[in-house]
Amino acid sequence: MLTLFEQIDKGTLWRSTGGIHPPERKTLSNRTQIKSLPLADEYVVPLPQVGESAILIVKPGDYVAKGAILTKGTNFGHLPAHAPTSGHVSCIEIRPGNHASGLAVLSCVISADGLDTHDAHIHPALSTNEVDQLTDKQLLTKIQQAGIAGLGGAAFPTHIKLSPASDIELIIINGIECEPYITADDMLMREKSDEILNGIAIIHRLLAPQRLIIAIEDNKPEAIEEMQHALNRSSLPKDGVRITSIPTLYPSGGEKQLIQILTGQEVPSGAIPAQLGIVVQNVATAYAINQAILRDFPLIERVVTVTGDNTQLAGNYWIPIGTPISHVLTQTQFIGDEHDKVIIGGPMMGYALHNDNAPTLKGSNCILLPASDELAPEQKELPCVRCGECAHVCPVQLLPQQLFWHAQAQEYDKATKFNLADCIECGCCTYVCPSEIPLVEYYRIAKSAIKAEAEEKKQAELAKQRFDLRTQRLEDEKRAREEKQKASAARRKSNMSSSDKDAVALAMARIKAKKAAQKAVATQDDTASKITSSMPETSVPADERQAKIAAAIARAKAKKAGLKQDSADSSTGNGSENSGSVNAPVDDKKARIAATIAKAKAKAKKAALKISTNTEDDKD
Amino acid sequence: MAFKIASSPHLSRRFQTSTLMQRVLLCALPGVAVQCYFFGWGTIIQLLLAICVALFCEASVLTLRKRPVLATLKDNSALLTALFIGIAVPPLAPWWLTFLGAIFAIIIVKHLYGGLGHNIFNPAMAAYVMLLISFPVQMTSWVAPSVIAGQPLDIFASLQMIFIGGSQLEISAYKMGFDGIAMxxxxxxxxxxxxxxxxxxxxxxxxxxxxxxxxxxxxxxxxxxxxxxxxxxxxxxxxxxxxxxxxxxxxxxxxxxxxxxxxxxxxxxxxxxxxxxxxxxxxxxxxxxxxxxxxxxxxxxxxxxxxxxxxxxxxxxxxxxxxxxxxxxxxxxxxxxxxxxxxxxxxxxx
Structure with a gap:
């Protein structure tokens, strides 16, 4: 049993599942050298990171040289944007983006001065010795400052990929370029093989792998030959580095598929190749690394294939990043109209651009300008007959017809069970579908619906958490309040019991006072007048009833007394202040004196009580 | 300038269901030809009958379902179903067997389940089973191969047999003993x-x-x-x-x-x-x-x-x-x- 590395050294290839052989049509653009286009009047550099992880360091009106930095990063993942040519910043505003959605992005618009003056940092190449003296950290910083992103299409920051958390045993340099029409990497490998190898050497030094494979599809024999010569000339170790030609099959250039073909391993679902100890880099990225390290030349231009029957000058061009597509179309003699498509990328995975005001990006490797009858004519979608051809060509072994069935019925949970998330949207299923069903479109819709659903779920989860927290808080508050209430109630209870005693004492005091008054009346033989005058004095509201009762009793007594007096003195009195029906005593003076005495006594008692009580209102 | 937008992929193999079915039909032709050679004109007559009935049923149902008729007929699926019914029934079986079979296959088995792509059962086979269970005698009276029967029935005799003569009694009689026509x-x-x-x-x-x-x-x-x-x-x-x-x-x-x-x-x-x-x-x-x-x-x-x-x-x-x-x-x-x-x-x- 050979080890993996022994098998790699032998050139063993593994079988990848599925795949298709669409018409390549690469000769349309790979017959001529890479050319340059005349400068455009203005360049539009999108600044998607500004506001999130970067800040602008230029303002409208500023002069910028070619390669000058426009943004400064605030975190590790940041990639600076650079001026693609010299000129003045005319404005910084929202411009149409180069994206399938057509969404506008914040962009720095530079009006070119036509001189294309280099930034002072850009210099003629360093020697390899000078490069050797740089530390890894310096290399990575240079790569980051040059704004290098993966040029295969995904545009992932390269310095992050080159500083993995775990050991890398195998580097794969991807020169597959399996999409039909595109020849940008092919031509770059033919023309800049030494520079690419220099870039590869830097990657090799940074990651120090056991093996490095430069993989090229066998439909590019010239590129393979050039690269082989360059490898022989380079300083890379000959035993651990090899060029492997792999059979032409779409989509072998996909990262996961390429790893499967070259190593027989599969990147676990949801993981990245680094977890297998593998890093994949595109050949164009290696070239950009060479430029960044050896010349401090930032990533401001790339090779773009402009091809299709709607252009009269099909070929590959060095196009500055930020060049308006309309400029490219004009310069390459676009002959189509608004009924035609402008596709960014290849015919399998590229997206149709809605507006040609959008600029080229780092990941734009191809501008495909097909004539209306060149690609698939628009067909009416027919019912799926479950022929299973889609499953046969699926490179990740999904069951596309089942996914379609569930996606169409919006049964997203079932589609998820059929591993919808693993779909790489390569388009093989749609390509072979005899019913012309736009399967990938269905999957994209389903995926975004699932994403939205997950987001909604997350939001709902958050809302629930917030609700639970609120409920918890309210409950806590309620409990705290209740406890406080209980505590204060207990305190009050203790207070209340004492005031009860006080009240009893007070009542007793009043009774005593009354008795004293009665005594006084009795001694004076004039009760009624004394009581009636003392009545308003007991004005404490809590005692009102008692007072009233007492008053009533007093009145009754007074009546009796009055009657007694009537019978004794046979004299009748006037109505008193309180009740007209009660006959007032005749002897006013006596009564008043007695009342005053009683009043004074009661007052003295009350004052004494008041000192020891808090509030009498609490009782009620 | 604004351009047309569409979802990727923009390429297609341009090989459609109709072509696929058409080629399947062509590949079945040698078998049909050999069957005709051995079992006479009956097979072709049944075949044509089945095709006519099936296409008519398909068109009628499509009209009722408000679906594009001509475009759908062109997918050749009804044609293929009819072909299989035509070659599965005994060559000299009475016409109404094929007639019923084709109607059952297209209307009940195919369209009542939702049309092409939605049927659970193979329409031709479901029709065959329906006929076999309902009319076992007619369905099992196969015609004798011409090499044994000697003089095969000519086209008119076959037509007569299928459309007029093929009464049940007669066929039962054929089945009882080998008499040169059915066995x-x-x-x-x-x-x-x-x-x-x-x-x-x-x-x-x-x-x-x-x-x-x-x-x-x-x-x-x-x-x-x-x-x-x-x-x-x-x-x-x-x-x-x-x-x-x-x-x-x-x-x-x-x-x-x-x-x-x-x-x-x-x-x-x-x-x-x-x-x-x-x-x-x-x-x-x-x-x-x-x-x-x-x-x-x-x-x-x-x-x-x-x-x-x-x-x-x-x-x-x-x-x-x-x-x-x-x-x-x-x-x-x-x-x-x-x-x-x-x-x-x-x-x-x-």
Whole structure:
């Protein structure tokens, strides 16, 4: 049993599942050298990171040289944007983006001065010795400052990929370029093989792998030959580095598929190749690394294939990043109209651009300008007959017809069970579908619906958490309040019991006072007048009833007394202040004196009580 | 400038269902031709009748369902169903058998389930089973191969037989004894003989088995086999279902033959008699009603093979493809559910 590395050294290839052989049509653009286009009047550099992880360091009106930095990063993942040519910043505003959605992005618009003056940092190449003296950290910083992103299409920051958390045993340099029409990497490998190898050497030094494979599809024999010569000339170790030609099959250039073909391993679902100890880099990225390290030349231009029957000058061009597509179309003699498509990328995975005001990006490797009858004519979608051809060509072994069935019925949970998330949207299923069903479109819709659903779920989860927290808080508050209430109630209870005693004492005091008054009346033989005058004095509201009762009793007594007096003195009195029906005593003076005495006594008692009580209102 | 937008991929193989069905039809033609050669004009008449009725039914239902009629007729699916009904009914069966079969297949089995792509059962086979159960006598009175019958019926006699003369009594009479026009199929004969206590070797000495497989049937099967292989070569069908079916049938027949050669026909007899090759390459592979994954298809085919052997050997009917295929159709969603391929990057099926 050979080890993996022994098998790699032998050139063993593994079988990848599925795949298709669409018409390549690469000769349309790979017959001529890479050319340059005349400068455009203005360049539009999108600044998607500004506001999130970067800040602008230029303002409208500023002069910028070619390669000058426009943004400064605030975190590790940041990639600076650079001026693609010299000129003045005319404005910084929202411009149409180069994206399938057509969404506008914040962009720095530079009006070119036509001189294309280099930034002072850009210099003629360093020697390899000078490069050797740089530390890894310096290399990575240079790569980051040059704004290098993966040029295969995904545009992932390269310095992050080159500083993995775990050991890398195998580097794969991807020169597959399996999409039909595109020849940008092919031509770059033919023309800049030494520079690419220099870039590869830097990657090799940074990651120090056991093996490095430069993989090229066998439909590019010239590129393979050039690269082989360059490898022989380079300083890379000959035993651990090899060029492997792999059979032409779409989509072998996909990262996961390429790893499967070259190593027989599969990147676990949801993981990245680094977890297998593998890093994949595109050949164009290696070239950009060479430029960044050896010349401090930032990533401001790339090779773009402009091809299709709607252009009269099909070929590959060095196009500055930020060049308006309309400029490219004009310069390459676009002959189509608004009924035609402008596709960014290849015919399998590229997206149709809605507006040609959008600029080229780092990941734009191809501008495909097909004539209306060149690609698939628009067909009416027919019912799926479950022929299973889609499953046969699926490179990740999904069951596309089942996914379609569930996606169409919006049964997203079932589609998820059929591993919808693993779909790489390569388009093989749609390509072979005899019913012309736009399967990938269905999957994209389903995926975004699932994403939205997950987001909604997350939001709902958050809302629930917030609700639970609120409920918890309210409950806590309620409990705290209740406890406080209980505590204060207990305190009050203790207070209340004492005031009860006080009240009893007070009542007793009043009774005593009354008795004293009665005594006084009795001694004076004039009760009624004394009581009636003392009545308003007991004005404490809590005692009102008692007072009233007492008053009533007093009145009754007074009546009796009055009657007694009537019978004794046979004299009748006037109505008193309180009740007209009660006959007032005749002897006013006596009564008043007695009342005053009683009043004074009661007052003295009350004052004494008041000192020891808090509030009498609490009782009620 | 604003441009047209569309979702990727922008390329297509430009190979549509209609072309696929058309090519399947073409691949079936050699088999149909051989069948006509051995069994006379009846086959062609039934075929044309079935096609007319099927297309008419398809068009009517499409009109009722407010679907595009001409565009849908062009997908050739109704044509293919009609072809299979036409070659499955006995060549001299009364016209109304084919008529009923085609109506049943298109209206009930196909469109009442939702039309192309939505039917659970293979329309031709469901129609065949309906006819076989409802009219067993007519459906089992196969015409004698011309090489045995001597003078074959000409086109007018065939027309007369199908549209006027084929009364039930008459056909029953034909079935009772071999009278030059109608007779039981070889499989039926063998089954009857085995039931009567003859050994398979004794039965196979009869004139109907003169070439070892049943006169005519061997060549009919060979022609369908050739058409089937051509379809695999042209990637109109994949090999899994056919291989599963033939493999399972061969293995079952071999086991039976080894255990008791007297009461069981040999594996090659099973492979080259009755509707084996037609079913294996043209009917069981109907994608709509079959399983879709690779392993699922192998299992689906094998299931049909085993069922056919069991029904042929132990069941009440001489041939069994229609039953076996319908039973397998029932299992297809179940098979698909449990035979998912392992997706890239996933350890095993969960």
């Amino acid at each position: 039981a199929t070889p499989l039926d004969t063998l089954k009857t003989d085995l039931a009567m206590g003859l050994t398979s070797t004794e039965s196979l000495t009869k004139s109907i088995f003169s070439d070892g497989y049943g006169v005519g049937w061997f060549w009919v099967n060979m022609a369908y086999l050739a058409g089937g292989l051509a379809m695999i070569k042209m990637k109109l069908i994949r090999w899994h279902i056919s291989t599963g079916l033939l493999g399972a049938l061969y293995i079952c027949a071999s086991i039976g033959f080894i255990l008791n050669p007297d009461t069981h026909a040999g594996p090659l007899f099973h492979l080259f008699s009755g509707a084996t090759m037609l079913a294996a390459f043209f009917i069981a592979t109907d994608p709509v009603t079959a399983a879709t994954s690779v392993r699922g298809r192998l299992l689906f085919g094998a299931l049909i093979g085993v069922l056919v052997y069991i029904i042929r050997t132990y069941g009440g009917y001489p041939d069994a493809y229609a039953f076996a295929i319908l039973l397998a159709n029932l299992c297809a969603p179940f098979i698909d559910h449990y035979m998912k391929p392992r997706t890239y990057g996933h350890r095993s099926r969960s």
